Amino acid sequence: MAVLKVLVVDDEPGIRSGVARILRDFQVTYPFMDEAYTFEILEAPTGEDGLAIIERDKPDILLLDNKLPGIQGVDVLEHVRERKYDIMVAMITSYASLDVAIRATRDGATDFIPKPFTPQELKSSIENLTKQLYLKRITHKLKQEGKKVRYQFLSVLSHELKAPLNALEGYLRMMQEKQAGERIDDYATHIDRSLQRIQGMRNLIMDLLDFTKIRLERKEEKIQEVNLAEVASGAIVTVQPYAIQMEVAINLEIRSDVVIMADPDDMEIVFNNLISNAVKYNKFGGKADITIDSSDTDAILIFSDTGIGITKTDSENLFTEFVRIKNEKTRNISGSGLGLSIVKKVVELYHGTIKVDSTPDVGTIFTIRLPKKPINIS
């Protein structure tokens, strides 16, 4: 139960006590609100007193008579607007003056309550104000959180970009100072590691491009029939050179020829990432099996490898941006830490699911289900 403070600014004591009486046991609830709201009434006979109470008690709702002994209601309103108080305002007006109404609305009044008003009129006005206040505050909160997430993303990103630069700089300095010896061969490891860090940075930049694509580009006209087997074959061709190096055999089994409505770029991102992971995190001479199947409702994609696997603890954060499992086995594998978070974003965009089953040193299976019927992905 939350309590909202309602300030009534009116020179007629009858109006003030009337409002207090009507709202005493009144409460506002909506299905989408977390809790019910009740009201505490503050009273002010003049605009000047009203402003003092606003400053001191920070009311949530202001019921404001326009015709006051000293400064007028619209002046109070202007003051509230200038100071940017977080208050919902309703004007109480005895005669509907168009002038006042226009000025008041421009200055931020949300509602008008005619005077004299019935209890029901007051209640419905309060209900309306409460709902708007709630929405305004929740929107503000969500915006703040959105900002925070972006901020975090950027700071982690800058960390991820700086780390390889620092490593490169360090190796170059070691070479400049001829720390390991006079011959270029003395620096074979330094050079190998530098090249690997550069590759890692390049991957990060490529993944970032994918990442922004998913976040920004959402074009309905790109949605078309996509044959998943074709996308899978294309991705295998892309990964093949690396698979040959790793001596990993990629096998594609099509149990059901699935066509879904999707942006082909999105599907490519899914297959490219998961197939290249199945090779990258595999063992020499291992296997990567990709299966495309379908149920009545879903396309089912299974990516199974005989690789290094993931522990249960590690798998909990697997889909989080920039999370890379760091251990002996992954040290020499370059990755941006974005791939799986991108895949998950795409899958969720299509209202699908992704899950992972893994046993360390045995292998990992990613299973994706994507609804076959067309969906709205805005």
Added chain:
Amino acid sequence: MNKSDITILVADDDPDYLFQTVTNLGKAGYKTVAVESQAEAESVILKFKPNLAIFDLMMENDDSGFILCYKIKKRYPDIKVILATAVSRETGMSFSIDSEKEKSWIRADLYLEKGIRPEQLDQEIMKLLKL
């Protein structure tokens, strides 16, 4: 105390940076113990007391360095700790240990941005250890 009597614990999850730091410190004359994670560092400090520790801020946790500073200072109150990170001030995760308030919760003696030159690092260490 001679540099060769001094053991420095270095924790960093970037294997290249760890290798470089340890190499540079070794060249400067110090003994080093290198670990690649917060977890490893935690278990190492239970077994022995280094003369100084250099912790990376972000390892398996975003605040690994802070946690390690806290834990090592709790166990060995007189140990000197350097917190090193590539997280820069301009990203907003900015902090320093210049004010008393910051010192009270960041229990490091020195905060360094990564990319510091080896000679500089050596100097900072000598200053902290009063060599």
